[in-house]
Amino acid sequence: MNNLSEIFITGIVFFGIYQALSLISSHLLKRKLIKAEQYERVGILDDPRPVNDEANKYPSLKWGLVALMTGLGFIVIELLGLLDKEWIQGSDTVMPIGILLVSISLGFLIYFFIVNGKRSSTILEI
Numbered sequence: 001m002n003n004l005s006e007i008f009i010t011g012i013v014f015f016g017i018y019q020a021l022s023l024i025s026s027h028l029l030k031r032k033l034i035k036a037e038q039y040e041r042v043g044i045l046d047d048p049r050p051v052n053d054e055a056n057k058y059p060s061l062k063w064g065l066v067a068l069m070t071g072l073g074f075i076v077i078e079l080l081g082l083l084d085k086e087w088i089q090g091s092d093t094v095m096p097i098g099i100l101l102v103s104i105s106l107g108f109l110i111y112f113f114i115v116n117g118k119r120s121s122t123i124l125e126i
Helices: 002-035 039-045 059-083 085-089 095-125
Strands: none
Touching: 059 095
16 A cells, blocks of 8 residues: 555656646747747647537536435445445455446436437527
8 A cells, every 4th residue: 555655646746747847838938939029829839728618518517417426326335335344345345436436427427418418409409
């Protein structure tokens, strides 16, 4: 367990260093372009944003469904723990993680089907 935490902390440190260097280099490049009066090229360095408005049309619905399904996953884990302690709380079991991941995935799938149902109904109206 100690080895895993060392790897995790090392990864976080290197990711932080990468993000800091990326931010600084982007700032310096933008500053050089502005000093060279290349104002139209400054936008090249910005991160491209997706032009698809459908992706984030219902963000509160998405995260609400994910939170609901996560809560249901925790409830299922607790109920299964009441039935058989060793089955759900054993030292080498991954059953709780699997139940939680499946419930979170179901939340995303329900959101996907709701958004696709709304999109297909708007297409049919046109």
